[in-house]
Each structure stands twice: as structure tokens, then as C-alpha cells.
Amino acid sequence: MVEPIKSDEAQELAAGFKLLADPVRLRILSLIANSPAGELCGCDLPATIGRSQPTVSHHLSLLAQAGLVTREQRGKWAWFRVEPDRVAVLRDALSQKSEPRSQKSDAHC
Amino acid sequence: MVEPIKSDEAQELAAGFKLLADPVRLRILSLIANSPAGELCGCDLPATIGRSQPTVSHHLSLLAQAGLVTREQRGKWAWFRVEPDRVAVLRDALSQKSEPRSQKSDAHC
DNA sequence: GCTATATATTGACGTCTGTCTATATACCTG
DNA sequence: CAGGTATATAGACAGACGTCAATATATAGC
Numbered sequence: 001m002v003e004p005i006k007s008d009e010a011q012e013l014a015a016g017f018k019l020l021a022d023p024v025r026l027r028i029l030s031l032i033a034n035s036p037a038g039e040l041c042g043c044d045l046p047a048t049i050g051r052s053q054p055t056v057s058h059h060l061s062l063l064a065q066a067g068l069v070t071r072e073q074r075g076k077w078a079w080f081r082v083e084p085d086r087v088a089v090l091r092d093a094l095s096q097k098s099e100p101r102s103q104k105s106d107a108h109c
Numbered sequence: 110m111v112e113p114i115k116s117d118e119a120q121e122l123a124a125g126f127k128l129l130a131d132p133v134r135l136r137i138l139s140l141i142a143n144s145p146a147g148e149l150c151g152c153d154l155p156a157t158i159g160r161s162q163p164t165v166s167h168h169l170s171l172l173a174q175a176g177l178v179t180r181e182q183r184g185k186w187a188w189f190r191v192e193p194d195r196v197a198v199l200r201d202a203l204s205q206k207s208e209p210r211s212q213k214s215d216a217h218c
Numbered sequence: 219g220c221t222a223t224a225t226a227t228t229g230a231c232g233t234c235t236g237t238c239t240a241t242a243t244a245c246c247t248g
Numbered sequence: 249c250a251g252g253t254a255t256a257t258a259g260a261c262a263g264a265c266g267t268c269a270a271t272a273t274a275t276a277g278c
Contacts, residue, residue: 003139003143004136004139004140004143005135005136005139007132007136007159010132010133010135010136010139011132013129013132013135014129014130014131014132014134014135015130017126017127017129017130017135018126018127018130018235020122020123020126020129020130020203021123021124021126021127021129021130022123022235022236023116023119023120023122023123024119024236025123026114026119026122026123026126027113027114027116027119030112030113030114030119031113033205034112034113042254042255043253043254043255050116051236051237051238052237052238052239053254053255053256054237054238054239054240054255054256054257054258055236055237055238056255057254057255057256057257058236058237058256058257059236060255061256061257073244073245073255075244075245075246075254076244076245076246076253076254076255077245077254077255078254078255078256082205084205087203087205088203090203091200091203091204094129094196094197094199094200094203095200096142096191096193096196105144105145105146105148105149105150105188108150108152108183108186127265131265131266133266151224151225152223152224152225160266160267160268161267161268161269162224162225162226163225163226163227163228163267163268163269163270164266164267164268165225166224166225166226166227167226167227167266167267168266169225170226170227182225182274182275184224184275184276185223185224185225185274185275185276186224186225186275187224187225187226
């Protein structure tokens with residue numbers, strides 16, 4: 001955060017972080033990001049995650065709609081990849097200037 | 110994410126991201142992080158954020174409980190600072206290895 | 219002690235969210 | 249075309265969440 005963010009920017013970033021605010025979606029992203037060739041078939045997820053197929057499908061749909069993952073249909077199988085650029089937007093929103101400020105706080109109030 | 114995260118680790122990280130999944134809390138963090146001397150008095154926030162004092166107090170309490178901010182009482186005024194280390198934990202969870210994998214995906218299914 | 223200001227807490231309410239079952243849809247093989 | 253497998257969608261349900269008004273608590277000045 002280089003300068004205080006505006007209300008609408010906060011709205012967008014919050015929507016992005018909301019997707020990460022669920023352990024199931026975090027694990028899905030982590031599994032995809034760490035899979036061989038950087039992609040994963042959807043059929044692997046319900047058993048690995050321990051959730052029903054409709055639940056996993058629901059979460060994958062949310063991630064795809066937000067652009068955090070991309071989905072490629074190959075026959076009847078759906079393959080997913082993480083979009084590093086979209087994840088970087090959220091990560092960078094948490095980056096801060098490293099040098100301390102020299103200005104004094106206001107006397108209050 | 111260096112390797113797939115475990116269920117309990119995902120739970121903890123999700124709890125952290127959940128705090129960022131609200132535009133009001135994001136703006137609070139951003140305002141504190143970008144204020145002179147890196148600290149901000151609570152009394153400045155309701156008007157700046159456009160929310161009632163109890164709402165702002167509620168959000169500050171959540172942020173402080175999670176350790177994302179620290180609170181210092183000076184007389185009747187409460188001053189807040191961002192905890193960069195705790196923010197870094199969340200940011201680093203979104204960091205990825207940069208080099209592409211050479212392994213092939215499994216044939217399916 | 220009273221009054222004013224700053225902040226925290228309580229409770230209620232409406233909205234949002236993650237889960238499941240059931241089912242629909244799409245693809246593929248024989 | 250029928251049956252099997254993979255995936256998406258619908259709807260219901262319980263729980264979580266952000267907001268406010270009202271109020272309690274703490275600090276400070278007179």
C-alpha cells in the first residue's frame with residue numbers, strides 16, 4: 001500500500017481477498033499451483049479436499065469467475081491453472097514501503 | 110505457496126484473509142499504514158471511512174485481536190499501528206516459485 | 219462530582235456464505 | 249442409442265457477518 005486506497009479500490013481488493021478467505025479455496029489454489037506442469041484436473045479435488053463434488057465445483061466456479069484460475073475443458077475433464085498475475089495483484093496490495101516515516105503524529109484531538 | 114498447504118494451515122491463512130475481505134478494514138489498514146509516523150488515532154476514522162464510531166471500533170477490535178494492528182492508549186485516545194510482520198505472513202502465502210515445472214500432467218482419469 | 223469526549227460493548231437485523239442433496243448437462247465408450 | 253463418468257446448477261438450510269442504535273466504560277477538565 002503506497003497510499004491510502006479509495007473506497008472503490010478497497011471494494012475490489014476486498015472481493016479478491018474474500019476468495020482467499022475460505023480454507024477450501026485456499027487449498028484448491030495451493031494444490032493447483034503446486035501440481036506437476038502447474039495444472040490440475042478437477043476430478044482430483046473432491047477426494048483430496050474432502051468435500052463433495054458440487055461443493056468443489058462451486059468453489060472452482062468462483063475462482064474462475066474472478067480470474068484467479070483458468071479452466072480448460074479437455075473432453076469431459078476440466079483442467080485448471082492458477083493465474084499468477086491475478087494473485088500478484090492481491091499480494092502486491094499487501095506490499096509496503098520499507099523505510100520508516102519521519103513525520104510526527106498530530107497532537108490530538 | 111511453496112507446497113500444497115495443509116487443512117489447518119489453510120484454516121489459519123483463511124482467517125487472516127477474511128480480515129482483509131472487507132473494504133472498511135482494508136481502508137483502515139491502508140490509512141494507518143500510510144499515515145505520518147505510521148500511526149493513526151482512532152478518532153480520525155469514522156469521518157474518514159464514512160461509518161459510525163461503533164462500526165469502526167468493531168473493525169479495529171477484530172484487526173487488533175488478530176494482531177494485524179497494535180493499539181496504544183494515550184489518555185483517552187487510542188493510537189493504532191500496522192504490524193508489518195503479520196501482514197507479511199499473508200503476503201508471503203501468495204508468493205510462488207517463479208520457475209515453471211518440467212513435469213507432465215497425469216493422463217486422466 | 220459533574221460534564222464532555224473518546225472508545226468499547228451489546229443486541230438486533232438483514233444479508234451473505236458454504237455446505238449438502240438432487241438433478242441437469244456434457245462427453246465418451248461400446 | 250444406452251450407460252457410465254465428469255461437471256455444473258438449483259434450492260434449501262444453518263451459520264457467519266457488517267451495520268446501526270443504544271448504552272456502558274474510561275479519561276480528562278473544571
